[in-house]
Amino acid sequence: MSDTPTWTGGCLCGDIRYEADGEPLWVAHCHCATCRRHVASAVATFIGFDTARFRWLAPTGEYRSSPGVVRRHCARCGTPLSYESARGPDEVHILVGSLDHPERAVPSNHVWVAERLPWLHIDDGLPRYAGFGSGEQPVGFSDR
């Protein structure tokens, strides 16, 4: 572990804080209906960290949204914070809006666009995947 964490963040009230070292694995927008409900917003933007380089500094609330999936939040203020799956136990997916410096987390693609809201138009030129993206061909690079 390095002395100074590269990434820091937490919830709205400050009860929950976290730290990560090193480079993120990826940054992506998720348009799936379950993430949408968890964040109660149009899109959920995540940054992926290696679990070995990530630590929670306080215990979180958690909700098991499907088998093997844990979504964390602050039990006091309700801020949604993360997604973890037994299918990818080496990664923790942190919601970018909880970072202290979300402007540093630049997304590189969109996943689950098959479930996106029809009024949300994407014109950033990034690859869009119908599903979760891994090993998949993009369905396009914009809505046009």
Ligand SMILES: [Zn+2]
């Ligand atoms: Zn909180």
Ligand SMILES: [Zn+2]
């Ligand atoms: Zn999702």
